[in-house]
Amino acid sequence: NAGVMQNPRHLVRRRGQEARLRCSPMKGHSHVYWYRQLPEEGLKFMVYLQKENIIDESGMPKERFSAEFPKEGPSILRIQQVVRGDSAAYFCASSPFTSSYNEQFFGPGTRLTVL
Amino acid sequence: KNQVEQSPQSLIILEGKNCTLQCNYTVSPFSNLRWYKQDTGRGPVSLTIMTFSENTKSNGRYTATLDADTKQSSLHITASQLSDSASYICVVSERRDSSYKLIFGSGTRLLVRP
Numbered sequence: 001n002a003g004v005m006q007n008p009r010h011l012v013r014r015r016g017q018e019a020r021l022r023c024s025p026m027k028g029h030s031h032v033y034w035y036r037q038l039p040e041e042g043l044k045f046m047v048y049l050q051k052e053n054i055i056d057e058s059g060m061p062k063e064r065f066s067a068e069f070p071k072e073g074p075s076i077l078r079i080q081q082v083v084r085g086d087s088a089a090y091f092c093a094s095s096p097f098t099s100s101y102n103e104q105f106f107g108p109g110t111r112l113t114v115l
Numbered sequence: 116k117n118q119v120e121q122s123p124q125s126l127i128i129l130e131g132k133n134c135t136l137q138c139n140y141t142v143s144p145f146s147n148l149r150w151y152k153q154d155t156g157r158g159p160v161s162l163t164i165m166t167f168s169e170n171t172k173s174n175g176r177y178t179a180t181l182d183a184d185t186k187q188s189s190l191h192i193t194a195s196q197l198s199d200s201a202s203y204i205c206v207v208s209e210r211r212d213s214s215y216k217l218i219f220g221s222g223t224r225l226l227v228r229p
Contacts, residue, residue, distance in 0.1 A: 004158070033215065042119070042204065043159070044221035056213065091158050095215075104217065106158030 004107035025094030139206030
């Protein structure tokens with residue numbers, strides 16, 4: 001029973017390029033959450049998705065960032081025209097359902113470096 | 116503003132010793148509090164989760180306490196092992212419709228030396 005998988009584990013982009021981060025939730029989980037961790041800071045909520053729906057994107061920057069979770073395939077976090085400040089670790093978590101007590105299972109993260 | 120503060124920022128202890136990590140939060144209304152362990156280069160892994168009605172919860176050598184009145188929690192690690200070296204993160208969720216939106220502290224970096 002594989003855990004949450006993220007790829008790539010490390011991604012290097014030059015300023016202005018696009019970054020695509022992928023997340024495959026645990027089997028049977030239909031809820032996906034993305035978090036960003038800047039150096040020396042705690043994880044910050046970005047977006048919550050269910051299959052084909054964005055439920056809450058209140059933590060996403062208004063420009064250049066988008067997320068999707070299609071009916072088939074992994075969830076994608078896309079960052080267009082990356083800037084140095086986007087360098088961070090991006091974690092995906094999944095859960096089988098959502099409640100105040102549900103446990104979110106985290107992937108290993110994608111470390112994005114913008115040159 | 117909802118915040119989670121942890122102390123100390125970092126800690127070095129000798130193998131076999133005990134240690135206690137602290138967490139203060141201002142999240143309100145409060146639903147539950149979790150402690151996660153995050154190894155370098157890995158995602159967080161849940162250690163304990165407590166609701167406002169629980170005072171203590173153990174998971175092996177890890178014991179978490181919660182005082183919902185003073186909004187404080189602690190994580191006690193007994194008989195530390197080298198593999199305990201990691202960041203320990205206090206995470207709180209609100210008692211709202213957005214309870215899935217976890218609020219993370221910045222963690223305590225623990226180093227266990229032989």
